[in-house]
Amino acid sequence: xxxxxxxxxxxxxxxxxxxxxxxxxxxxxxxxxxxxxxxxxxxxxxxxxxxxxxxxxxxxxxxxxxxxxxxxxxxxxxxxxxxxxxxxxxxxxxxxxxx
Amino acid sequence: xxxxxxxxxxxxxxxxxxxxxxxxxxxxxxxxxxxxxxxxxxxxxxxxxxxxxxxxxxxxxxxxxxxxxxxxxxxxxxxxxxxxxxxxxxxxxxxxxxxxxxxxxxxxxxxxxxxxxxxxxxxxxxxxxxxxxxxxxxxxxxxxxxxxxxxxxxxxxxxxxxxxxxxxxxxxxxxxxxxxxxxxxxxxxxxxxxxxxxxxxxxxxxxxxxxxxxxxxxxxxxxxxxxxxxxxxxxxxxxxxxxxxxxxxxxxxxxxxxxxxxxxxxxxxxxxxxxxxxxxxxxxxxxxxxxxxxxxxxxxxxxxxxxxxxxxxxxxxxxxxxxxxxxxxxxxxxxxxxxxxxxxxxxxxxxxxxxxxxxxxxxxxxxxxxxxxxxxxxxxxxxxxxxxxxxxxxxxxxxxxxxxxxxxxxxxxxxxxxxxxxxxxxxxxxxxxxxxxxxxxxxx
Numbered sequence: 001x002x003x004x005x006x007x008x009x010x011x012x013x014x015x016x017x018x019x020x021x022x023x024x025x026x027x028x029x030x031x032x033x034x035x036x037x038x039x040x041x042x043x044x045x046x047x048x049x050x051x052x053x054x055x056x057x058x059x060x061x062x063x064x065x066x067x068x069x070x071x072x073x074x075x076x077x078x079x080x081x082x083x084x085x086x087x088x089x090x091x092x093x094x095x096x097x098x099x
Numbered sequence: 100x101x102x103x104x105x106x107x108x109x110x111x112x113x114x115x116x117x118x119x120x121x122x123x124x125x126x127x128x129x130x131x132x133x134x135x136x137x138x139x140x141x142x143x144x145x146x147x148x149x150x151x152x153x154x155x156x157x158x159x160x161x162x163x164x165x166x167x168x169x170x171x172x173x174x175x176x177x178x179x180x181x182x183x184x185x186x187x188x189x190x191x192x193x194x195x196x197x198x199x200x201x202x203x204x205x206x207x208x209x210x211x212x213x214x215x216x217x218x219x220x221x222x223x224x225x226x227x228x229x230x231x232x233x234x235x236x237x238x239x240x241x242x243x244x245x246x247x248x249x250x251x252x253x254x255x256x257x258x259x260x261x262x263x264x265x266x267x268x269x270x271x272x273x274x275x276x277x278x279x280x281x282x283x284x285x286x287x288x289x290x291x292x293x294x295x296x297x298x299x300x301x302x303x304x305x306x307x308x309x310x311x312x313x314x315x316x317x318x319x320x321x322x323x324x325x326x327x328x329x330x331x332x333x334x335x336x337x338x339x340x341x342x343x344x345x346x347x348x349x350x351x352x353x354x355x356x357x358x359x360x361x362x363x364x365x366x367x368x369x370x371x372x373x374x375x376x377x378x379x380x381x382x383x384x385x386x387x388x389x390x391x392x393x394x395x396x397x398x399x400x401x402x403x404x405x406x407x408x409x410x411x412x413x414x415x416x417x418x419x420x421x422x423x424x425x426x427x428x429x430x431x432x433x434x435x436x437x438x439x440x441x442x443x444x445x446x447x448x449x450x451x452x453x454x455x456x457x458x459x460x461x462x463x464x465x466x467x468x469x470x471x472x473x474x475x476x477x478x479x480x481x482x483x484x485x486x487x488x489x490x491x492x493x494x495x496x497x498x499x500x501x502x503x504x505x506x507x508x509x510x511x512x513x514x515x516x517x518x519x520x521x522x523x524x525x526x527x528x529x530x531x532x533x534x535x536x537x538x539x540x541x542x543x
Contacts, residue, residue: 015152016143
């Protein structure tokens with residue numbers, strides 16, 4: 001995978017109750033990733049960009065919600081979510097400073 | 100809490116205060132918990148924000164809030180512990196503000212100075228003494244007559260002191276300008292109401308005469324467009340009037356509000372008015388002299404904070420005054436101009452306070468009432484003024500302060516060496532004419 005692709009794969013971290021729980025219980029960090037990204041690509045991108053070692057990656061496709069605006073039907077985009085399990089001792093701090 | 104004090108200046112104290120880390124942590128913790136219970140962060144249900152996220156989001160703010168609160172509390176405690184009475188607000192500089200470490204800061208404050216002397220024992224105070232002479236009354240009567248001058252038309256030429264009614268039309272470079280025209284404009288020659296060239300051109304004219312006068316507006320003329328410009332005025336004299344002063348007869352006296360209408364009652368009234376004016380002036384000069392004597396050779400450091408406040412007050416008053424005159428009151432005002440006066444006032448206030456405290460002067464109710472009644476008597480409805488003051492504590496407080504000040508001045512005067520200074524009434528009331536100081540205008 002070339003460097004350009006590597007920077008494109010990870011879109012943004014997911015910060016939610018569920019992702020916080022996953023981080024605390026299983027040392028997993030959660031990302032929104034490109035829809036066509038593979039587990040291998042996510043692993044490599046996380047390892048290189050955050051300088052951590054990854055033990056496992058699970059991915060899933062999230063179906064975009066159907067939202068209506070009055071009569072007009074609308075649909076949010078589908079997206080892919082990746083749960084990345086880090087090796088013991090590694091951590092990624094999405095929250096910025098503090099803790 | 101640990102407090103250490105230094106005195107970098109005679110009336111400056113710097114307290115270094117340390118608050119243990121545990122207390123700081125307690126405050127930060129409570130805030131973070133409260134935040135996580137109430138905050139709404141996307142991705143989390145309300146009130147379900149995990150501590151870790153809350154800390155990351157809110158930790159620094161919580162730290163500052165907690166520190167602020169601790170500083171407030173500990174500063175107040177420190178003052179009490181050290182028995183310091185501060186002047187105004189402290190300037191606080193945090194030295195160490197980190198979670199889990201001792202909170203350390205310095206608070207710099209000014210304290211009230213020791214007043215070396217708060218009486219004027221043995222000081223010389225000059226008291227002007229003068230009586231109202233018959234000639235002074237004559238002069239006042241003369242002024243009153245002049246105020247009622249009527250003008251009698253005459254066909255003779257106008258002289259100094261006569262009133263001429265004129266139409267005039269002024270032009271600059273052949274063009275008429277704003278305010279340069281008037282009809283039937285009354286002007287008293289020699290009164291200085293108009294430009295001197297204009298007035299002198301009118302002297303010697305007769306009714307229905309026409310003159311043209313060329314003049315140059317002075318450089319300091321109020322209208323910037325006209326200042327320094329050469330102008331020409333075409334003047335038509337409509338009427339020349341001789342001044343006629345009214346006779347001092349019954350009608351004249353009654354018109355001035357003295358119902359008996361006799362010359363004796365009139366002169367007595369004038370006399371009592373003049374004497375009242377004189378008493379007022381003596382009082383204010385004495386007050387000034389007492390203040391001068393109080394501060395004379397009485398050196399002590401004056402708290403900067405109070406000076407600044409006083410300057411602020413003076414500037415505010417100036418602005419209000421400017422606005423009342425219809426001038427823009429929001430321009431820049433040079434603070435340094437007010438400084439000396441402000442410092443003097445603050446110093447005076449401190450000395451007076453000290454004196455009042457030492458002598459335990461209190462306003463008595465009957466004194467307050469008497470003062471208020473005197474103050475109210477010049478209003479249309481004295482009773483209303485009185486009840487207005489009694490209605491609110493702060494208003495009454497102002498009156499009480501005045502009463503106390505008066506008492507203090509009385510007290511001070513009793514101890515001072517008062518020297519009577521005989522002076523003629525006319526000179527006393529018109530110090531400018533005799534080259535005296537403008538002491539009164541400076542005090543009020």
